[in-house]
Amino acid sequence: MRVITLECPDCGTVVAANELEDNRIMKCPGNDCDSVLRFDDLPEDDRSFYLENKEQYRL
Amino acid sequence: MKGVLLAGGTGSRLRPITHTGPKQLVPVANKPVIQYAIEDLREAGISEIGVVLGNKGREAIQSFLGDGSDFGVEITYIVQGRPLGLAHAVGCAESFVDGDDFVVYLGDNMLKRGIVDVVDGFRTGGFDAGIALQEVDNPTQFGIADVDEDGRVTHLVEKPDDPPSNLALIGIYVFTPRIFDAIEEIEPSWRGELEITDAIQYLLDDGGAIDSQVVEGWWKDTGKPEDVLEANRLVLEDLEATRAGSIDTDAKVEGRVDLAESSRIESGAVVRGPVSIAENTTVETGTYVGPYTAIGANSTVRNAHIENSVVVGDTEITTSGRIIDSLIGRGAAIGSAEGKLPEGRRLVVGENSQLEL
Secondary structure, eight states: OOOOEEEOTTTOOEEEHHHHHHHSEEEOOSTTOOOEEEGGGSOHHHHHHHHHTGGGGOO | OEEEEEEOOOOGGGTTGGGSSOGGGOEETTEEHHHHHHHHHHHTTOOEEEEEEOSSSHHHHHHHHTTSGGGTSEEEEEEOOSOOOHHHHHHHTHHHHTTOOEEEEETTEEETTOSHHHHHHHHHHTOSEEEEEEEOSOGGGSEEEEEOTTSBEEEEEESOSSOSOSEEEEEEEEEOTHHHHHHHHOOOOTTSOOOHHHHHHHHHHTTOOEEEEEOOSOEEEOOSHHHHHHHHHHHHHTOOOOBOSEEOTTOEEESOEEEOTTOEEOTTOEEESSEEEOTTOEEOTTOEEOSSEEEOSSOEEOSOEEESOEEOSSOEEOOSSEEESOEEOTTOEEOOOTTOSSOSOOOOOOTTOOOOO
């Protein structure tokens, strides 16, 4: 199964696609990081794959 | 080599303690379980650690570990979100690992002898993965490895009806980046989770060489209250006592008792080690603290009898009843009903609590 993540460009915190998709826009969960992370920050290919296979990423 | 510490999970078997905090922060001998894992990784020469977080207790773990500098390591957080399985958690760490070999350590596990042997074994052999194993009495309850005479793994099977060996996987793995290719190839199991045993089996089927190290000394998964008490007992067994706190002249203190500098044992109290007493805690007169007890910070124990128990902290215990084999959560108050009418026990008990009265 393809595991899709996004790395915060400022602090290196990694966030899984399911978390990004749940929030759409979120403050980076890294300690003391003010960056904003978006599902749309993922590469187009990753976003499309995730949305087409969304059920895989739910329990 | 890097470390990936898995700190997700709901902690459902440790409720109600985990209603208010993650299981990885439950103290064993007055130190959160996850700290033992960090120290084991550091001892193995690993200072770059990715901590994989779920949705439960994320902020509490980040608040405790910070950037890792208090523990001599450098921490990067990896937010897995939904609990999609160990292999998914490991897969989330790919960009952090960045092509290095890495150790995966379950954050609620504890090992007496750490992971140095497991890591060294892997480093010497040119393997695609290494797994830590331990002999168990009930192999049908575990993931089990079949190994050849050289210790190479030949087959893995999850909770087998007919176990090929009694060697259980104990949640410590060493991987090369090849594991990410394996994770991409496997599918979620019947329970909807991406299983790490499936990924390792994929490596095996693909011709990979998997090393195994049978771990000596005890190993504990601290997932249940009785496991926390057992781990507490095992750690206290090797306790190095520093009686830094104050002990009144007429207090009786025997055996190994680790007493924090700001804590006190008052006259008329009896403390029989091994016992750990954290900061700003007072053991008052008439109290007996028996072996294998850890009392957390900012607590008061008065006129009570307590043994083989873990008191998380911020706790007041003033009952004259005997408390044994107990796990008492933060902020709990256990008083006395003596002299009150009608006679009986008065309880305010949270969901999923377990009491034996």
